[in-house]
Every structure is written in C-alpha cells, then in structure tokens.
Amino acid sequence: MTLEIRLAHHFPDFRLEVDLTAPPGLTCLFGRSGSGKTTIINAVAGLLRPDQATILLDGQPLHHLPPHRRGVGYVFQDARLFPHLTVHGNLTYAARIRRRAPRDLDRIVALLGLAPLLDRRPGALSGGERQRVAIGRALLSEPRLILMDEPLAALDEARKAEILPHIEALRDELRLPILYVSHALPEVARLATTIAVIEAGRMVAQGPAAQLLSDPATAALLGLADAGAILSARIAAQEADGLTRVETGAGPLWLPRLSGAPGQPVRLRIAAQDVMLALDRPLGLSALNILPVRVLSLHPADAAGALVQLDLGGQSLLARVTHRSVQALGLVPGQGAFAIVKSVAMARDGVEGGPQSPQG
Structure with missing residues (x-):
C-alpha cells in the first residue's frame, strides 16, 4: 500500500x-x-x-x-x-x-x-x-x-x-x-x-x-554528529572467539556476537566518525575490519572536517575526516583506499536485531 x-x-x-x-x-x-x-x-x-x-x-x-x-x-x-x-x-x-x-x-x-x-x-x-x-x-x-x-x-x-x-x-x-x-x-x-x-x-x-x-548533502539536515550509513550484509558464521562474521559486497566484517543463523540478512549502521581511511592496507592494527573502498565524493562538513562518500562493494559508506587528513592523503574522487572500522563501533543500536554482547 x-x-x-x-x-x-x-x-x-x-x-x-x-x-x-x-x-x-x-x-x-x-x-x-x-x-x-x-x-x-x-x-x-x-x-x-x-x-x-x-x-x-x-x-x-x-x-x-x-x-x-x-x-x-x-x-x-x-x-x-x-x-x-x-x-x-x-x-x-x-x-x-x-x-x-x-x-x-x-x-x-x-x-x-x-x-x-x-x-x-x-x-x-x-x-x-x-x-x-x-x-x-x-x-x-x-x-x-x-x-x-x-x-x-x-x-x-x-x-x-x-x-x-x-x-x-x-x-x-x-x-x-x-x-x-x-x-x-x-x-x-x-x-x-x-x-x-x-x-x-x-x-x-x-x-x-x-x-x-549515506548522502553527504543531507548530513547537515540529519545532524553531523550522527552522520553515517547503513549497509546490507549477511551473517556468514558464528566464530569460536565470540564474534560474528558477516559478508558485505567488499569483504567480511567481524562484529560482537549477533543472534542469527548463517545466511540471515542484517542491516548495519556505521557512523561516519567511526571510519578511518588509509591509502594502503595497514599492518599491525588491532582493528579487524579493513575493507577496500573507492572515493566517490568529498563534501565540507564543518570548519574542521569533511565527509567522504565511499563506494564499498556497490554500497555507500561515509567517513568523517579533517581537512588536514584530506590534504595529507590527497583524497580525490575515483581514488582507491581502505576503510578501517572497529568491531565495537557497530555494537548494540548499530545492528538490526542487536548483538548478544557488546564486547569485541
């Protein structure tokens, strides 16, 4: 209807x-x-x-x-x-x-x-x-x-x-x-x-x-502090160490334990402020979630920072970074990069259905 x-x-x-x-x-x-x-x-x-x-x-x-x-x-x-x-x-x-x-x-x-x-x-x-x-x-x-x-x-x-x-x-x-x-x-x-x-x-x-x-142009209307994107993913496995592996179009993400069987679809909310960017795949990090992305567009967010819209396997992701970081990385549309997201950043209200535990 x-x-x-x-x-x-x-x-x-x-x-x-x-x-x-x-x-x-x-x-x-x-x-x-x-x-x-x-x-x-x-x-x-x-x-x-x-x-x-x-x-x-x-x-x-x-x-x-x-x-x-x-x-x-x-x-x-x-x-x-x-x-x-x-x-x-x-x-x-x-x-x-x-x-x-x-x-x-x-x-x-x-x-x-x-x-x-x-x-x-x-x-x-x-x-x-x-x-x-x-x-x-x-x-x-x-x-x-x-x-x-x-x-x-x-x-x-x-x-x-x-x-x-x-x-x-x-x-x-x-x-x-x-x-x-x-x-x-x-x-x-x-x-x-x-x-x-x-x-x-x-x-x-x-x-x-x-x-x-996921549209930077509407971020100011929705509130910059809460700006972020939602991704459609699917539970791939319940890991022995208490994490759940979900599959996105760009690769796996590990989250605090979700209730659900392998194959079940989930909807993830990832806040822009919880996404870091790197030009090369970083080594020696505690963060598990490192995914290849492509820069779609850059938009000024406030005096200090910008919102970067990213393509992640056909879905949009947002990252909130400083203007200094944009210049230091030389970010431009079409450029390849890597998005880093902590597992705990997607705990509780960020996952449809909710994780069983916030630890990760």
Missing part, C-alpha cells in the same frame, strides 16, 4: 506545507521537536482538520472520513492503556466494541511476545511491555495503516532495546504501511525504509533510508 499526503495548515508561528508519498514499509518523519511531525500524523488520523488536505491510501481518499472510519491504528508516546483491564482486555477492546472475535489475536500475541503478560494489568508492566501492548492493541483494531508518534521517546535504553526488535518484526512481517515519528537518528537508521525530513513545517528531503543516510 502507498500513502499519499498533501497538507497545508496555518499556525500562529509557522505554516505547515507537506507533499509526501510513503511507499510500503516504515516511513520515518524525522526532525526537531516542533517541526510539524506529530501534526502530520494527527492529520492522517483525523485528529486535526487542516486548512487543506488530500490523504490517499492506495488511491482511496481518507481525508473526508471521520477518525473512526479511516482504518488507522495509532500508537502514542505514552501507551494510554486502560488501567482497569488486563493485557488481554486491552488487546481485545476494539473487537469487543465491534461485538466480534478479534482477528489474528494469537499471531499478534506471538509476534510481540505478549503471552506471559496476558493476565497482568498495566500497572504491573514495564514501560517497554506497556508499549508492546499498545502496539498490539493498535494492530488488533484491524487497521489499514499504523501511526507511531515517538513510541520509544519515554523509554530508557534497556526498554528501547527490548522493543526495537518487535517494531522491526512488524515492519518486515506485516503488509501495513507504518508512519513513524522520531528525532533520534540511530533509531531511524535502524528502523526506516524511507525517511522524510521535516523542518519548520516543510519537507526538506525525502527518499530511501539507505540513500539519504
């Missing part, structure tokens, strides 16, 4: 103007607080009536329908569960209102790992567990579209690590489009298939996540 959104709405402090096409998968609305991200999904949900709106889901208009007829499942930043109901009661609430048995209850319970929680009340759940229940309740409302408004923002790192794999599973296993709001770039890089960057009510960039994240 494809979601098309064209909105215009005037606020006292800024004007929202958006023209967005969200293809199947998870589309992330990324931007600073107050940029208009939540306003957009509230308009899609029917909770806000914009001055002008055209909202189409697979060509069918939603903008003229009341909220309860739009077929939207909404997951808020706070779970908003009914405190007097059990987890089972919260999950089946929409079905009871419709006076029919819930569809796919067992599948959703299994997908979100909710079976041990069904008899508990929200007060006995952790923040991550409550959000999983909220996601399950949204899915069991039989939606055609899922909206998520910063669902991880109120969680600590442990709870985020608990829930991220479940959102990945929803993205990969369900056929529903997901519109996801966030201002945390590592979270976006891990989850998004498409990114739309919103700034002061306007969409300033849009495209596939891998393309936007």
